[in-house]
Amino acid sequence: MRYTALCAPAIASMVWAANGNAETLIVNSYGGPYETIIRERIIEPFESKFGIKVIYDAVGSASQDYAKIKATNGRPGFDVVVMTASQSLEGCKEGLLDELSPKEVPNLAHLSSVIAGVAGPCGAVHEVQYLSLLYRTDKLAERPNSWNALLDDGLKGKIILPTFQNVMAAYLLEIYSVAHGGDLLENVDPGFAAVAKLAEQSIGFEQSSSVMETYIKGGDVWAMPFWNGRAQLLVDGGLPVDYVLPKEGSIPLVATLNVPKHAANRDAALKFVNFFLEKTSQEAWVTGYKVGSGRIDIEVPADIRAKQITTEADLKALLLPDLAAVATRLSAWGERWERDVVAAAR
Amino acid sequence: MAVITCSTPTKPLRAVPAGGLLPLIAPSIVLALFFAIPMGMMIGISFQSQSAGGLTFASYSRFFGNDLVLAGLVRTVIMSGLVAVCVTVLAYPLAYYLARATSRWRTVIFALAIAPELAGVVLRTYGWLIILEDRGFINSALMWTGLISEPLPLSKNLFGVVVGLTHVILPFGVLSLLTSLQSINPNLERSAQILGASRLAVIRHIILPLSVPGIVSSLLIGFTMAASAYATPALLGGAGFKVMATMVYEQVLFYLDWPFAAVMANVLLVLMLAAGFVGSRLESRLHQKLHI
Numbered sequence: 001m002r003y004t005a006l007c008a009p010a011i012a013s014m015v016w017a018a019n020g021n022a023e024t025l026i027v028n029s030y031g032g033p034y035e036t037i038i039r040e041r042i043i044e045p046f047e048s049k050f051g052i053k054v055i056y057d058a059v060g061s062a063s064q065d066y067a068k069i070k071a072t073n074g075r076p077g078f079d080v081v082v083m084t085a086s087q088s089l090e091g092c093k094e095g096l097l098d099e100l101s102p103k104e105v106p107n108l109a110h111l112s113s114v115i116a117g118v119a120g121p122c123g124a125v126h127e128v129q130y131l132s133l134l135y136r137t138d139k140l141a142e143r144p145n146s147w148n149a150l151l152d153d154g155l156k157g158k159i160i161l162p163t164f165q166n167v168m169a170a171y172l173l174e175i176y177s178v179a180h181g182g183d184l185l186e187n188v189d190p191g192f193a194a195v196a197k198l199a200e201q202s203i204g205f206e207q208s209s210s211v212m213e214t215y216i217k218g219g220d221v222w223a224m225p226f227w228n229g230r231a232q233l234l235v236d237g238g239l240p241v242d243y244v245l246p247k248e249g250s251i252p253l254v255a256t257l258n259v260p261k262h263a264a265n266r267d268a269a270l271k272f273v274n275f276f277l278e279k280t281s282q283e284a285w286v287t288g289y290k291v292g293s294g295r296i297d298i299e300v301p302a303d304i305r306a307k308q309i310t311t312e313a314d315l316k317a318l319l320l321p322d323l324a325a326v327a328t329r330l331s332a333w334g335e336r337w338e339r340d341v342v343a344a345a346r
Numbered sequence: 347m348a349v350i351t352c353s354t355p356t357k358p359l360r361a362v363p364a365g366g367l368l369p370l371i372a373p374s375i376v377l378a379l380f381f382a383i384p385m386g387m388m389i390g391i392s393f394q395s396q397s398a399g400g401l402t403f404a405s406y407s408r409f410f411g412n413d414l415v416l417a418g419l420v421r422t423v424i425m426s427g428l429v430a431v432c433v434t435v436l437a438y439p440l441a442y443y444l445a446r447a448t449s450r451w452r453t454v455i456f457a458l459a460i461a462p463e464l465a466g467v468v469l470r471t472y473g474w475l476i477i478l479e480d481r482g483f484i485n486s487a488l489m490w491t492g493l494i495s496e497p498l499p500l501s502k503n504l505f506g507v508v509v510g511l512t513h514v515i516l517p518f519g520v521l522s523l524l525t526s527l528q529s530i531n532p533n534l535e536r537s538a539q540i541l542g543a544s545r546l547a548v549i550r551h552i553i554l555p556l557s558v559p560g561i562v563s564s565l566l567i568g569f570t571m572a573a574s575a576y577a578t579p580a581l582l583g584g585a586g587f588k589v590m591a592t593m594v595y596e597q598v599l600f601y602l603d604w605p606f607a608a609v610m611a612n613v614l615l616v617l618m619l620a621a622g623f624v625g626s627r628l629e630s631r632l633h634q635k636l637h638i
Contacts, residue, residue, distance in 0.1 A: 334600075
């Protein structure tokens with residue numbers, strides 16, 4: 001009797017799956033607060049509307065997921081994956097991701113052309129963050145409005161930088177390059193010089209954003225570059241921190257929904273992507289996860305609009321590097337980072 | 347001083363009958379499918395071009411022409427060598443005690459020696475990070491007592507990685523030495539002592555020479571496991587401490603340059619094969635030199 005009771009749910013689920021009524025969809029994304037919010041604001045409403053069961057896979061980072069797609073030639077075992085615009089472009093070029101068209105995903109037509117173009121034809125932009133300057137409100141007397149504030153003597157030994165293997169580093173380099181007379185791609189010498197000075201007064205480098213935030217939480221670090229979505233989570237958590245988009249501008253982290261080339265449940269995947277880009281879904285996501293959107297017709301409270309990318313003007317104010325061209329330079333920049341920047345910190 | 351000579355049996359070993367090779371078929375198939383073929387594919391990838399089609403040596407010439415990568419290779423060799431020595435030196439007395447002890451404490455100490463393997467390597471490495479980092483247990487205690495005013499550099503460097511890896515690999519060193527030490531007949535030690543040899547002389551002239559296979563095995567296990575370790579160097583080494591395993595990870599996941607990553611992995615494999623070859627040659631030379 002006991003064994004029958006134990007086996008019953010397993011047998012029922014097998015029968016349910018075998019009779020063909022259960023359309024399923026495997027979505028691969030992040031864990032932590034992200035998972036809680038996406039389940040509540042996107043996945044559950046999607047399941048209710050379409051009757052499709054979503055299996056959420058929070059294992060692996062976006063780069064690990066992309067490596068899995070590449071290793072399996074587009075058959076990674078999940079149908080939708082959250083990655084970045086850089087990975088969308090690379091995957092599209094290598095024929096590993098499906099191209100998405102407004103015919104199959106009608107809500108793509110509502111995305112701002114400025115940001116949709118950044119991700120290319122295989123990425124549906126569902127979220128926009130930007131590299132912000134996060135700081136301790138209880139340590140800094142004044143709100144830092146410029147990236148150059150990190151170079152102030154008062155912050156010596158009180159800042160931390162990302163390693164180059166965190167894409168934040170390349171973006172920081174480009175931002176400093178533009179701020180010091182260079183550009184986003186061809187002339188990054190001023191950027192390297194400025195970031196090397198930054199390294200001199202840093203306490204070092206960390207690759208993981210989650211490790212970086214432990215330093216500012218503990219008070220060892222008073223200011224650092226950080227994605228504004230994660231920064232907002234720290235603010236909401238009650239820490240004495242705040243963040244700004246400095247006057248020199250910032251580069252966005254464009255998050256995309258992607259469908260691997262040989263996804264097993266392609267139709268359900270396209271429905272999910274389209275659902276995530278619905279106006280109501282985007283409003284729910286922006287107000288829940290506190291990030292920006294690629295849709296400029298959403299209606300969100302003023303306090304969120306003030307901090308997030310939600311308008312065409314916000315998008316146009318951002319620095320938008322050619323991500324495909326950046327990808328070709330990453331290796332050389334990485335080596336130079338080791339020689340010029342990491343060496344300066346020692 | 348009495349010299350004890352052990353010689354190999356003069357009678358040739360009986361040839362293995364044809365049917366005796368049958369048990370080797372299954373492991374051979376598994377090795378061919380899951381080791382040889384993937385390794386062959388990786389060698390193939392290393393000759394691919396990242397940008398254009400066709401076969402090329404470009405990734406190999408980039409590897410051997412890049413001082414940062416070569417520094418990583420040298421760092422890997424130094425780190426692995428130090429870990430191999432530390433593991434063997436620390437494991438030897440422990441293994442000797444376990445090989446000779448008869449008290450009930452033997453089981454407890456054996457369990458404690460193997461216990462680190464029960465926790466995952468990432469968990470243990472984070473444990474060392476908590477102990478060694480600037481705000482960690484050791485530095486906090488030393489600063490609290492006033493012995494130091496600035497934190498000692500115990501993590502984010504070679505020292506931290508060697509400490510962490512030695513802890514991770516120590517049980518393997520103990521096991522390989524234990525097998526070797528258990529095979530030494532205790533009567534040899536008793537005989538030597540009856541003939542007047544001191545305890546130190548017994549260790550130097552009997553135990554150490556006869557345990558050479560175990561020492562070499564421990565050194566090889568320590569070296570190869572340290573050279574291929576990823577989590578501990580990544581967590582305890584910091585941004586400035588790059589070894590081959592962490593560099594392969596970067597190339598695969600961040601730079602997406604799989605041909606270059608394959609070259610690094612192949613060089614790492616050759617390094618380990620070379621260590622194995624040197625180890626076996628060293629063992630046979632010591633056998634000849636020590637007449638065992």
